[in-house]
Amino acid sequence: MDKHIYLENITVAFPAKAGTVQAVNQVDAVFNSGEITGIIGETGSGKSVLGRSVLRLTAANSRITGRIIYKNADLLQLSEAELNQIRGKTIAFIPQNPDTAFDPTMTIGQQIMEGPVYHKKTPQAAAKLLAIRQLQRYAFPEPHKIVNSYPFQLSGGMRQRTLCAMSTALSPEWLIADEPTKGLDAMIRRQVCQLFFDLKENMQVSIIMITHDLRLAQKLCDTIIVLYAGTIFEQGTAGELFQTPLHPYTGGLLNAQPHKSLLPLPGMPPSLIDLPPGCKFQPRCPEQTELCRLQEPALQAVNGRRVRCWKYA
Ligand SMILES: Nc1ncnc2c1ncn2[C@@H]1O[C@H](COP(=O)(O)OP(=O)(O)OP(=O)(O)O)[C@@H](O)[C@H]1O
Ligand SMILES: [Mg+2]
Structure with a gap:
């Protein structure tokens, strides 16, 4: 039995007065055991909600649908008592704050x-x-x-x-860490980075690392998942993704880093209550076409990576 965590069609919604907030939308992903998987994306892109959904730690008003398979069990179907045997013991979580x-x-x-x-x-x-x-x-x-x-x-x-x-x-077999280096100075950040590397290499802990720190992600992660408006826009090995980002959104995220051009992505993320038609990124995308405005692209396999963009269809 493998120890990967399989996310199948995960959607997390928060019913609110003004409408339903679609924080995570139809996410399919595999977190490989033995690896560090990084989840990156702008603020509000759904990183924490997705990470928390694995252990059903999202707010009480959330509705999670889909399946989260770990060792042949669907974590979304377990009772609270059964899940409490996994939380902290087999899959640990470090919260954002x-x-x-x-x-x-x-x-x-x-x-x-x-x-x-x-x-x-x-x-x-x-x-x-x-x-x-x-x-x-x-x-x-x-x-x-x-x-x-x-x-x-x-x-x-x-x-x-x-x-x-x-x-x-x-x-634990798994650690989900939400922004583990947030607010730390450079020296402590390096220490924490080393610590995660040791956890993976010497203690066989598999890790899901949610972070805004792209340099940390590049250094530490095996695989990177890029989220936008609760949806996976790109996935690949850290080496490939940082070397040649496929999606214009990923390219924009990388360029916004302080040691790059520090160019912020134009525009604002969409309202999660009222998502735009077509590609969710098209209102901000410098490469948008008519098709992007009309129809949402699927997440497609491209040379062993995955990308959600009509450019690669
Ligand atoms: N309890 C809740 N009720 C309604 N909306 C929520 C709730 N929790 C989260 N959200 C919304 O879900 C979206 C995703 O939030 P999330 O915290 O996952 O973002 P994030 O990518 O972790 O951002 P950051 O980088 O700032 O931590 C946001 O728009 C947020 O406002
Ligand atoms: Mg967060």
């Missing part, structure tokens, strides 16, 4: 120990040792001290690393 992930009244040690004590019934003393070892692994110079401190006593970078320590305390 680290501060919401901590309980301010508990010590760092207690928070790292929570998973092992809950899932594996590890005795307190052994769990504390495990917490200290985890902190050591994540480059805390004084883990014995940190284990007894509270989240507010740590810097942003330390909290991010603590989250990694918490999420991997149970040696």
Whole structure:
């Protein structure tokens, strides 16, 4: 039995007063085990909603349809109790905002120990040792001290690393990390990058990495998925995709990076309540044609990659 995660026709909608927000639209993808898959795209493109949908961690008002197959089970069909056996233990999640992930009244040690004590019934003393070892692994110079401190006593970078320590305390098979380098300075970013590389190479953790940090994605990821308006616009190996982006949207994203031309993509993403006809990117696309305005292109295979653009049909 393979350990890939298969997304089949995943749609996530949020019914709202003004209409239904289509945050994720008919996504088909395979996250390969043993790899780091990056999900990139502009703000609001559906990265977090898609990542959260794997463990059904989207807001209570969300409607998720489709299938998410992992080890022959559809995660969308499991009961809460069954899914709780997977959350954190087999598939761990690092949320986008680290501060919401901590309980301010508990010590760092207690928070790292929570998973092992809950899932594996590890005795307190052994769990504390495990917490200290985890902190050591994540480059805390004084883990014995940190284990007894509270989240507010740590810097942003330390909290991010603590989250990694918490999420991997149970040696999960998968880690879904939502913006793990957000707000970190260059040195800590490099540390976190190394840490993810070690997780993959030395601890056999497969990773879904959601990020705006395209340099991180290029360095670390095996495969990249590009999202726009909740839909996959392009997918390929990181090497190929960064070298020769196929979709004009991907090209625009890469050009907007500080070390490139810093040219922002023109226009704004569409309203997810009222999507444009044809290709969802056409109102902003410098290469749009009549066909793009009339009909939505399918996600097609092109030389082992996938792209949603009439240019390649
Ligand atoms: N609970 C909700 N109710 C209604 N709309 C929502 C809800 N959660 C997310 N959305 C909408 O879904 C869309 C996708 O949001 P998402 O958070 O996945 O974007 P993102 O790509 O992660 O953006 P960012 O890069 O800023 O984190 C957005 O338009 C957002 O407003
Ligand atoms: Mg997000």
